Amino acid sequence: MALDAADLGPATSLTCRECGESYDLGPRYACEQCFGPLEIAYDFTGVTRASIEAGPRNIWRYRGLLPVPTNVQDTPNTEPGFTRLVRADHLAESLGMQRLWVKDDSGNPTHSFKDRVVAVALAAARELGFKVLACPSTGNLANAVAAAAARAGIRSAVFVPSNLEQQKIVTTAVYGGTFVTVRGNYDDVNRLASEIAGEQDDWAFVNVNVRPYYAEGSKTLGYEIAEQLGWRLPDQIVVPVASGSQLTKIDKAFGELIKLGLVEDKPYRVFGAQATGCSPVAAAFKAGHEVVRPVKPDTIAKSLAIGNPADGPYVLDVVRRTGGAVEDVTDAEVVEGIRLLAGTEGIFGETAGGVTVACLRKLVSSGALDPDAETVIINSGDGLKTLDAVAPVARPSAEIAPSLEDFRASGLA
Amino acid sequence: MSTVSVRIPTILRTYTGGESEVKADGATLGEVIADLDANYSGIAARILDDDGRLRRFVNVYVGDEDVRFADGLDTATPAGTQISIIPAVAGG
Numbered sequence: 001m002a003l004d005a006a007d008l009g010p011a012t013s014l015t016c017r018e019c020g021e022s023y024d025l026g027p028r029y030a031c032e033q034c035f036g037p038l039e040i041a042y043d044f045t046g047v048t049r050a051s052i053e054a055g056p057r058n059i060w061r062y063r064g065l066l067p068v069p070t071n072v073q074d075t076p077n078t079e080p081g082f083t084r085l086v087r088a089d090h091l092a093e094s095l096g097m098q099r100l101w102v103k104d105d106s107g108n109p110t111h112s113f114k115d116r117v118v119a120v121a122l123a124a125a126r127e128l129g130f131k132v133l134a135c136p137s138t139g140n141l142a143n144a145v146a147a148a149a150a151r152a153g154i155r156s157a158v159f160v161p162s163n164l165e166q167q168k169i170v171t172t173a174v175y176g177g178t179f180v181t182v183r184g185n186y187d188d189v190n191r192l193a194s195e196i197a198g199e200q201d202d203w204a205f206v207n208v209n210v211r212p213y214y215a216e217g218s219k220t221l222g223y224e225i226a227e228q229l230g231w232r233l234p235d236q237i238v239v240p241v242a243s244g245s246q247l248t249k250i251d252k253a254f255g256e257l258i259k260l261g262l263v264e265d266k267p268y269r270v271f272g273a274q275a276t277g278c279s280p281v282a283a284a285f286k287a288g289h290e291v292v293r294p295v296k297p298d299t300i301a302k303s304l305a306i307g308n309p310a311d312g313p314y315v316l317d318v319v320r321r322t323g324g325a326v327e328d329v330t331d332a333e334v335v336e337g338i339r340l341l342a343g344t345e346g347i348f349g350e351t352a353g354g355v356t357v358a359c360l361r362k363l364v365s366s367g368a369l370d371p372d373a374e375t376v377i378i379n380s381g382d383g384l385k386t387l388d389a390v391a392p393v394a395r396p397s398a399e400i401a402p403s404l405e406d407f408r409a410s411g412l413a
Numbered sequence: 414m415s416t417v418s419v420r421i422p423t424i425l426r427t428y429t430g431g432e433s434e435v436k437a438d439g440a441t442l443g444e445v446i447a448d449l450d451a452n453y454s455g456i457a458a459r460i461l462d463d464d465g466r467l468r469r470f471v472n473v474y475v476g477d478e479d480v481r482f483a484d485g486l487d488t489a490t491p492a493g494t495q496i497s498i499i500p501a502v503a504g505g
Contacts, residue, residue, distance in 0.1 A: 018469075018470065028424070029500065029502065030422070030424050030470065030500035030502070031424075031470075032424045032425075032427075032459070033459070034459070034462075034468055034470070035424070035459070035460075035468050035470040035471045035500050035501070036470050037470065037502065187479070188477070190502070191472070191474060191497070191499060194422070194499045194500065194502065195420060195497060195499065197423075198420075198422055198423050198433060199433070207502065208502050211502055291469060293481070294479060294481055294482065296482075308472065308479065308481075308501065310470070310501045310502050313469070
């Protein structure tokens with residue numbers, strides 16, 4: 001593929017996170033020397049608070065910090081981001097905390113943070129000459145890829161585990177495109193996607209062969225949180241962990257903002273949240289290990305059910321460097337977490353949101369997280385996509401006849 | 414001696430002359446990798462670290478099984494087995 005005409009903004013090269021080997025920008029994702037993941041290197045120029053604030057109310061206000069062309073907002077895309085940061089006083093009170101915020105990413109176009117990463121992947125894939133937007137997915141990414149491809153007017157090819165929630169099947173299929181359910185778990189689908197990517201030269205599997213670009217989209221969560229706090233960093237942040245990419249990219253974003261002088265340099269602590277049924281990173285953290293042993297997932301939090309998380313070791317690095325922790329909670333606690341967030345703040349998060357809220361509660365109880373320090377948690381997706389998880393317990397108070405007598409008799413007045 | 418089929422990831426195809434799938438011999442994964450290296454000199458050092466262990470960002474599948482769930486380099490590779498070498502990436 002010809003890259004001479006590619007405009008990837010401030011991106012300058014790809015660097016191996018493991019061995020430091022450097023490569024020209026292009027459609028590569030793993031180091032030829034050691035298989036390590038490649039990370040975008042940049043030369044940032046002219047990015048100020050004012051230049052960002054003058055941008056559109058979506059992630060493209062941060063285009064000067066992303067591997068995307070300067071005119072990225074002029075081509076059809078889903079324009080994700082700038083979701084609300086909600087001051088969560090009632091949830092804080094119920095947990096005995098002082099100052100808590102929920103970054104509610106269910107407000108994105110397909111109702112999860114995945115619209116951010118897909119928008120960046122789409123922009124980079126166009127520049128790199130790919131013709132098809134593809135992915136293996138646990139569901140949210142499937143929605144985001146299918147919608148983004150439809151909006152961009154290109155073909156999509158999406159692969160998901162066949163046991164996925166019905167809501168996520170429908171909310172992918174509705175956009176058209178090629179949509180395949182695979183008899184296996186996410187790790188099986190991921191492996192298949194890697195093999196297909198090796199055969200189909202013009203297919204951009206967003207989270208496989210254009211992963212270095214894609215993953216950078218999660219930085220926008222970190223930028224937005226800082227900007228929405230009035231160009232400040234929080235003291236603590238709790239992030240759900242699947243592959244671990246989102247957590248490491250939020251940390252990267254905070255680091256960049258400090259380095260660019262856009263926020264004051266201050267310590268912050270990063271915490272990871274997993275479901276016990278798929279908690280390889282939490283297990284490694286608690287055992288003091290530097291490597292993450294893969295597991296076979298078994299949890300209702302399917303959007304986090306990655307048993308072999310590629311960025312797991314880097315999550316451990318970030319969490320340990322910043323003085324955070326990685327916690328995990330049972331499926332029953334996940335359901336309680338969903339109901340707690342909904343009942344205290346009117347935000348219906350998906351199972352990953354329940355994981356994050358329940359881990360927050362556990363971290364406060366254990367003393368690992370300071371209840372008096374300003375804290376942000378991420379709600380990465382919408383509860384309407386995982387209705388099955390709460391359907392058994394989210395029930396009406398009563399069923400009555402359409403009569404005032406029946407209402408009085410119900411004792412609900 | 415059993416002959417198996419090995420899928421080669423894009424980043425290692427410079428060693429196999431562009432071939433995406435090659436044959437190799439060996440009763441275990443370790444033997445198969447050694448045999449690959451005999452035919453495609455240098456390829457083993459890309460897959461294994463200096464201590465001879467699988468690099469942490471390489472996933473190897475024997476049949477459908479991730480060898481980290483089996484016996485690692487000692488995993489048996491009966492004749493006709495399909496082996497895949499894949500960079501470790503994960504999305505969601």
